[in-house]
Amino acid sequence: MQTPKDSAAARAPFGTVLAPTMAVARFQNGQWQPAEMRPTGAIELHPAAHVLHYASTCFEGFKAYRWADGSINLFRVDRHIERMRQSARSLILPEPDAKQLAEMIHATVRVNHESVPEAPGALYLRPVLFGTSPNIGAAGTPSEEALLVVLASPVWDYFGLKPLRIFVDDAHARSATLMGSVKTGGNYAAALGPTLEARRRYQSDQVLFAPGGEVQETGAANFVLIRKGKLLTRKLDSAILHGVTRDSLLTLAKSEGYEVEERAIDVREMLDWVRDGEAALSGTAAVLAGVGVLIHKGEEHRVGNGEVGEITKTLRAALVAMQRGETPDRFGWSTPVVRP
Template identity: 35%
Template sequence: MTIDWANLGFDYIKTPFRYLSIWKDGQWDQGKLTEDNTLHINEGSAALHYGQQCFEGLKAYRCKDGSINLFRVDQNAKRMNRSAKQLLMPEVPEEKFIQAVEEVVRANSEFVPPYGSGATLYIRPLLIGIGEGIGVQPAPEYLFTVFCMPVGAYFKGGLTPTNFVVSEYDRAAPQGTGAIKVGGNYAASLYPGKLAKERHFSDCIYLDPATHTKIEEVGSANFFGITKDNRFVTPLSPSILPSITKYSLLYLAEHHLGMEAVEEDVYLDSLDKFTEAGACGTAAVISPIGGIQVGDDFHVFYSETEVGPVTQKLYDTLTKIQLGDIEAPAGWIRNIKN
């Protein structure tokens, strides 16, 4: 397969190998690599009817010396297990999760894009309830799989601010599944996301479901803002997915940029305190927010066309760590030699 690395999108591409493991009778099997990209499951599987499933997303990065970096993969393993626990699914042992990811990356190493291309290898671990069943109850068996594909740079031509609109819809219920990575949260966002795009916004801003006064998430990403007194702020709520990128930026803002970095309430009527704002997550790393439509009012942060200086520094620092260009904090990087 010939790949035009410079023109990759964020689309499914079949790579040669994926990992597959089955939980049955109280234990996981050894797991194996397979070339079959079709899952064969019972029609009564709980994942299909009752949404008993969770997933993760992470990336592998080609370094200048040709080796491959995995970024904070242990945190993805921990987050998947938090999701599994709440959905009454068996946890995937952390060492099994990491081994599966590494096996898939090694087996598909020719699909890890070249250093400097702006592209990466996107990795999708998935855990689903399978087996014969039809009642509302945990599945009798579970399937854990990891597959991957090369994806292009999220930003074509560099970081570009985009605009968002506050949604009247809720992403997740109070005390619900907002803090775990389950497909139902994303299914619920499709319709309000469509409405936002029809109005020529990038996506929705979701508010806290209890009071609709505080920002929680930006589409499928986490919100952050830079205040006038140079603080890095992200929303605090039990309904927000704990983004690994967000917690990495909190650390870098404090330890690399010397800022105060906090999680706290971000009230919709207090946007004036922010000089910059953005969304962060695995796919985009950082997406600068130009402005937010709040009812009839449109609030602009740093600029609708230019990236703020703090946002740029955070993006540069994080991506250089991921690519191995600067030293990472202890435990953040697992390097795979070809």
């Protein structure tokens, strides 16, 4: 793993560079202990830890941006903290205290402020929570102990502005129905096999899961359909992740006069839409990444002209400008951590 001091770290692949300091808090004896700052590195974990056997883990991902005035600002951190607390409740993990987690995040940004890149880069924050009780017989009981760690990573674009190739898998779901809205590692592990197989067979970038022909999301991002004055995406339920970037995009689009519709979408409607419309993936890492080709049952369906759509580019630019402080924060989404 690289660190920011490595000469090769500039523009390294997303998530491969870690900032030098992390925040750590432990849940023991029924309560959260005070957090501490440590050098980013290995942690001691018992081989019988609950997380290793029963997948009791969840995480979040969001960014801090260095603005032109020298300040460093977190984007929608409150929403991410609440989603992590909801994930913990769903997994019967000790629920992080919102105030303590916010303080850990702020402290991680402040102590690693030199690792925050200038635009178009950002500092990606990754809080992770996992069960540590050493009990291999605890399949039917929750972990009584846990560790909460906040990591930071200087990052750049995940997909960039290239048009993506997306394989449409209408046979499999991304996750178990009740776990889709939980940001847990098992969902990503479940999507990895189909994604790698589609990449091998079709040179695709991601898989869009559409079990029974009903469009859900990809392994790592929500999916949206876009055309002039209109944005369509799947309605929220327990089967898909309640994306914060998705919510930001819909809120922004509504404020710009778009008709935003959230409902079930089937594959046939999607393929008809993209003949003259646009499609994109939304997520913290991807922001808004345009789709150029959808591959369904071995046939390639070009999205619009096969390039990243102009409306997608416009919406992406508007969202990025707000994240970077280049336009007014109309929705109160940015939280200053380091002031100029």
